[in-house]
Amino acid sequence: MQQSRRAAELKAVGIGKSYGAFHALKNLSLDVGRGEFLTLLGPSGSGKTTFLMILAGFERASRGQLFSDGIDITDQPAERRSSGMVFQGYALFPHMSVAANIAFPLRVRRKSEAEIKRRVGEMVERVGLQGHEHKLPAKLSGGQQQRVALARALAFEPGVLLLDEPFSALDKSLRGQMQAEMKRLHEETGTTFVFVTHDQSEALALSSRVAIFNHGELLQVGTPQEVYERPGNRFVAEFLGEINMLPLRDIRPDEGGAKGLCEDREVALRFAPGEARGEAILAVRPEHMSIAREPAIAENSIPVTAVSSTYLGSAVRLDLITRSGSRASVSVPMEAARFALEKGNTVWLTWPAERGLILPETV
Amino acid sequence: MFARSHNLGAALLLAPLLLLLALAYGIPFLGVMKWSVTLPEPGLGQYHALLTDPLVQSVFVRTARICALVTVTAVAAAYAIAYVWVRGTPGQRLAAEYCILVPFWISVLTRAFGWVALLSNQGLINTWLRATGILDEPLALVRNEFGVVVGMTHFLIPFAVFPIASAMRALDERVLLAARGLGASRTRIFWSIFVPMTMSGIIGAALIVFVFALGFFITPAILGGGRSVMVAELVYLRIFQSPDWGLGAAISITLVLIVGLLTTALFRFLRPSQMAG
Ligand SMILES: Nc1ncnc2c1ncn2[C@@H]1O[C@H](COP(=O)(O)OP(=O)(O)OP(=O)(O)O)[C@@H](O)[C@H]1O
Ligand SMILES: [Mg+2]
Numbered sequence: 001m002q003q004s005r006r007a008a009e010l011k012a013v014g015i016g017k018s019y020g021a022f023h024a025l026k027n028l029s030l031d032v033g034r035g036e037f038l039t040l041l042g043p044s045g046s047g048k049t050t051f052l053m054i055l056a057g058f059e060r061a062s063r064g065q066l067f068s069d070g071i072d073i074t075d076q077p078a079e080r081r082s083s084g085m086v087f088q089g090y091a092l093f094p095h096m097s098v099a100a101n102i103a104f105p106l107r108v109r110r111k112s113e114a115e116i117k118r119r120v121g122e123m124v125e126r127v128g129l130q131g132h133e134h135k136l137p138a139k140l141s142g143g144q145q146q147r148v149a150l151a152r153a154l155a156f157e158p159g160v161l162l163l164d165e166p167f168s169a170l171d172k173s174l175r176g177q178m179q180a181e182m183k184r185l186h187e188e189t190g191t192t193f194v195f196v197t198h199d200q201s202e203a204l205a206l207s208s209r210v211a212i213f214n215h216g217e218l219l220q221v222g223t224p225q226e227v228y229e230r231p232g233n234r235f236v237a238e239f240l241g242e243i244n245m246l247p248l249r250d251i252r253p254d255e256g257g258a259k260g261l262c263e264d265r266e267v268a269l270r271f272a273p274g275e276a277r278g279e280a281i282l283a284v285r286p287e288h289m290s291i292a293r294e295p296a297i298a299e300n301s302i303p304v305t306a307v308s309s310t311y312l313g314s315a316v317r318l319d320l321i322t323r324s325g326s327r328a329s330v331s332v333p334m335e336a337a338r339f340a341l342e343k344g345n346t347v348w349l350t351w352p353a354e355r356g357l358i359l360p361e362t363v
Numbered sequence: 364m365f366a367r368s369h370n371l372g373a374a375l376l377l378a379p380l381l382l383l384l385a386l387a388y389g390i391p392f393l394g395v396m397k398w399s400v401t402l403p404e405p406g407l408g409q410y411h412a413l414l415t416d417p418l419v420q421s422v423f424v425r426t427a428r429i430c431a432l433v434t435v436t437a438v439a440a441a442y443a444i445a446y447v448w449v450r451g452t453p454g455q456r457l458a459a460e461y462c463i464l465v466p467f468w469i470s471v472l473t474r475a476f477g478w479v480a481l482l483s484n485q486g487l488i489n490t491w492l493r494a495t496g497i498l499d500e501p502l503a504l505v506r507n508e509f510g511v512v513v514g515m516t517h518f519l520i521p522f523a524v525f526p527i528a529s530a531m532r533a534l535d536e537r538v539l540l541a542a543r544g545l546g547a548s549r550t551r552i553f554w555s556i557f558v559p560m561t562m563s564g565i566i567g568a569a570l571i572v573f574v575f576a577l578g579f580f581i582t583p584a585i586l587g588g589g590r591s592v593m594v595a596e597l598v599y600l601r602i603f604q605s606p607d608w609g610l611g612a613a614i615s616i617t618l619v620l621i622v623g624l625l626t627t628a629l630f631r632f633l634r635p636s637q638m639a640g
Binding site: 056058079082083089092093105108152153156 | 535538540542543544546547551556560
């Protein structure tokens with residue numbers, strides 16, 4: 001990835017935001033690296049937009065400090081920060097043509113007409129809007145308006161581009177296409193991107209790192225793989241995708257990992273927090289589990305019975321119940337499902353030691 | 364598309380109003396039209412006079428000039444009031460609301476005489492100017508076009524506020540935020556985003572003010588003191604004082620035509636519902 005000479009590095013230290021007695025953001029510290037694609041992910045009302053507005057300078061933080069390339073910008077208003085921003089609903093200037101929209105930040109900066117013309121042409125081409133330059137935004141499709149918003153926000157080569165759920169108004173196929181285009185734009189411009197979404201698959205697919213928000217708190221930051229495979233707590237584990245949770249007791253450290261009892265069978269975990277002792281939750285993603293007729297020798301296995309199945313085309317989703325009454329689900333080939341579903345058959349739910357996670361008992 | 368029965372129902376509901384309009388305006392209008400081509404003798408003589416009589420012409424020109432001036436000043440003032448009303452702090456909004464509503468409770472006659480009390484040679488302003496020694500001779504603020512423009516502007520501002528405020532309310536806040544984020548100063552945002560995006564309200568307000576102003580009678584009669592006669596007053600003079608009913612009728616019909624054309628334009632810019640604010 002080429003790095004833009006202007007890509008900015010952001011640092012938030014202890015940011016808090018209160019509306020009266022309500023704390024929309026609580027003591028949030030986060031570093032955004034130069035040229036990074038960071039996604040803010042969280043459920044509705046978790047404070048993603050609030051944080052983005054503070055990064056942009058549209059809202060003032062109630063507490064904490066904000067740095068851009070080491071300079072304190074906490075009190076700098078939005079118009080002086082010059083971060084590109086793409087709003088939900090695009091917020092294009094309806095009375096200006098596509099070209100005039102893209103030229104706006106350049107006009108504001110008093111660039112020469114020649115340079116404006118060159119730069120607008122470049123941006124129009126970059127987002128694939130050739131031939132639409134003289135149209136008004138209302139005459140464009142949703143995807144095209146989205147592209148204008150991206151081009152306008154990137155036209156003045158901002159150090160950071162902030163995007164608040166830019167694809168929420170697009171249908172699914174267009175969404176996928178725009179995601180790919182945004183990834184390409186990120187690589188071409190090298191600018192730092194901070195992207196808000198509440199769609200976990202979008203976050204995992206696009207970002208270099210994901211920051212997970214809940215109730216105004218930053219729960220975990222990491223690469224998509226880290227947060228998906230090593231969630232720090234139950235909320236993150238569940239928010240990023242389906243996950244099976246089984247009670248685990250008698251936990252003790254073992255060769256860097258841990259051992260414990262699950263459904264009265266000894267199971268092994270390759271990774272475990274050093275302090276893991278006693279009781280906790282064992283979490284395993286369904287795609288890392290399978291079923292077998294006999295207990296596996298090299299893997300963990302517990303006995304289960306099948307409750308119901310859902311046909312998914314390429315596979316069958318089986319809903320299972322353990323002897324102690326915990327529920328789990330797994331996607332398996334049709335053959336395996338058929339055997340499991342025959343009345344009274346006990347099958348074995350198996351998973352490798354490196355796929356099990358220990359999550360604290362409390363949320 | 365509405366179903367047919369829907370149209371029929373709407374027509375039935377509107378029928379009493381249409382009947383009232385026909386009786387109260389349609390029939391008298393036809394009567395006036397008839398006078399204009401029959402008095403004192405049949406033919407288009409009065410319309411010819413209207414186009415050639417220098418006195419009538421000067422009144423039309425003066426009316427156009429006053430209406431244009433009033434439109435500019437009233438719309439500008441209304442824009443400022445609407446801005447505060449829509450975008451001000453809660454206290455400012457309340458103040459703006461009073462500015463808009465209070466004038467509606469005071470009759471046009473009272474307001475006109477109020478301005479006379481303020482602007483006349485013995486009025487508050489001139490008394491103060493002389494008392495403080497700023498001027499020796501009173502300023503001619505009333506019984507001229509200046510007084511008429513002031514009084515009419517004051518009367519028409521509230522009517523201009525509503526279409527402007529409704530255009531301002533329809534504006535998406537995020538567009539203004541976007542402009543700020545792109546680096547634009549407040550002045551820049553106002554002139555290149557806010558004003559163009561509320562232009563439909565400005566045009567609607569201007570047409571409303573202009574059309575209302577064309578037919579003004581009481582305010583110019585009092586504040587103009589008979590020296591700044593406008594079209595409506597001229598009609599009154601022709602019919603009740605000259606009496607020259609034919610010419611008065613022809614002027615009336617011409618005025619109605621102009622108003623009709625402007626109203627058509629108005630409806631092309633604004634849907635009627637938008638005017639209610
Ligand atoms: N101006 C405000 N006054 C009071 N509360 C506010 C204000 N702005 C936001 N909030 C509250 O702060 C919380 C966080 O809001 P925010 O818009 O940041 O959530 P979000 O994560 O962006 O959610 P969504 O995914 O729905 O957009 C919400 O509970 C919201 O009601
Ligand atoms: Mg939001």
